[in-house]
Amino acid sequence: MSLLRTVRRSPRVLVAALVGTAAVLLPLGAGHAAPSSAADPGDPGRLMLVLDSSGSMAEPAAGGGTKIQAAKTALHHVVDGLPADAEVGMRVYGAKVFSRSDTGACTDSQRVVDIGSDNRADLQSAIDAYKPYGETPIGYALQQADADLGGTGPRSIVLVSDGVPTCPPDPCKVAREISRGGVDVRIDVVGLDVNSRAASALRCIADKGHGTYYDVDDSKELSDALETLATRAVRPYEPTGAPVTGTADPTTAPTLAPGSYVDEIGGIETTTGTLHYAVERSVPGSSITVAATILTPYYVDRSQPADKWDRIDLQLSTADGQSCGTDAPASVRSMDATVLTATVDADDCPDADQLIARVTRTDGADFPTPLELVVAEEPPVLDAATLPEGVSGSIAWQAPPKGPSAGTVTGGRSFAEATPISPGAYRGTIVPGEVQSFDVQVGWGQQLAATMTIPDPSGRLAGELSQHGSPFGMGIYNPARADAVAVADGSPPHSSTIYPTDGGQVGAATAPVTYRNRELVGDPLRAAATAGEYTIVVSLADSRARTSYEVPFVLRVGVTGSVVPAPQYDLATEEPTETPSTASASPTDESPAAAEDEPTAAAKKDDGNGPVVLLAGGGALLLVVLAVGALLISRRSRRGA
Structure with a gap:
């Protein structure tokens, strides 16, 4: 295998949940960027809130008060919690025409606030004016929300309804049409105290809209469902390139x-x-x-x-x-x-x-x-035969150190945005549907091992884990993204997935990194044939979760073994002929354009570990980074670094 180069109940709880939903559902589409929007991976996307203003919203909520009162209180706080750059709009339906027999009942949907980031006062005023009144033309409202969001870039719709659709078009068919706009479109739906007929119709909307449906009975469950929608979109995996x-x-x-x-x-x-x-x-x-x-x-x-x-x-x-x-x-x-x-x-x-x-x-x-x-x-490589032979026999488990925690850390959302960490112990938390990635530098001759430990849960968390059997996963990938988890003697019994209803640990290791491992049989061994940034990916999948929960974990990382000399690459015939172009590379602050003042000589020192080589020829860009004596992946700039 060769190394690649690339370029986070009661009305108060409900409020918190809605704040999170509006604030973090925005990046959801960016987390599933389609090619049309991939050129701007920093686009936070656009969100349209679609709210039921039908007469049934005046009915009592199971947790006290009316449905509309709970919604108003929460929505005011949503606006207070919006990020400064959040592009949000609001649309209501059933707000103007009282009965289906009246003209315009099935097209009764209004965009009460245009999508924008400078519209907070308008949003607050629209919330004050939000009242229950008429019919339930969900399909038409979804069509209009889709038009509001535009045809490109990450787009999210959050639909909250308490009743069955009462007007054509069929909202399930509408959701399917909208979702054909690409995987950067998502429709999430919450049904509040609905009967089985309404639940079926609303669930279909979410299913066809690549979203999630939550069937809740009272304000507390509504709070939990919206919180889950929020936390699932906190840090979605973000394809990049x-x-x-x-x-x-x-x-x-x-x-x-x-x-x-x-x-x-x-x-x-x-x-x-x-x-x-x-x-x-x-x-x-x-x-x-x-x-x-x-x-x-x-x-x-x-x-x-x-x-x-x-x-x-x-x-x-x-x-x-x-x-x-x-x-x-x-x-x-x-x-x-x-x-x-x-x-x-x-x-x-x-x-x-x-x-x-x-x-x-x-x-x-x-x-x-x-x-x-x-x-x-x-x-x-000049003379591969002189390099150390690949791994032979079994691999010994080298447990990560058990020292005190080095602090709290949150992983990145993808390979390209992985959080760089050093060997040590780190504390973190993870929620359903979340992915976190961490980069660890591994040199020639070294071996990476990692464990993720979930403490014995108690209280509400214990109930959630026991009920759902939530699977936690951990993987290790080499700089070429190949699965590098090798079977090691003495390693923890779980190397990929655990269901820690009583706590537990998952652990994995690579083989010692040797260039000639690529000659071996067995992908995990061959994967340890390149020095550089190895990525640890941890995740929590729970598709049955209707409530949000946050799980603490401890990540321990160890890199053992002495660094040995790197392979010598044959670079004698390659000379840069022009300033490299980034036309075919993903947008990145680490691209050649970001280093335009750097020399373009065939080699220069990089942190004392080896030369950085820029090669261009035949109209194709080749950027090779030799670090720790080898080629390294060139990552996207990490947000918040």
């Missing part, structure tokens, strides 16, 4: 230079379930590596069960059809892994100037999912 569109026909495949890309791959047995991309070799004798990453079903559509499976197949071949390598990881469940990654190198085709990468959904989900692609080109 330059937008690209793969083709069904390999002869018309787009050409990818080394870099990071984002696309969308269709469901199984669909015309977009197989996509092709062309990869050009710019360095003679180099090693080309391609990685394809998809989100598992639960993390694409939270209405999906956490035990739903998915699978992809990645093949590399020459333009004339000669096979250069394939990777088809076993089908994986969302509870076991947030992402599924296939990684292939083209060492079997060292002389091919162009390669064709073919990505296919071969199992599981029948709906689209974001697809990340990473292309890397690694220079040849």
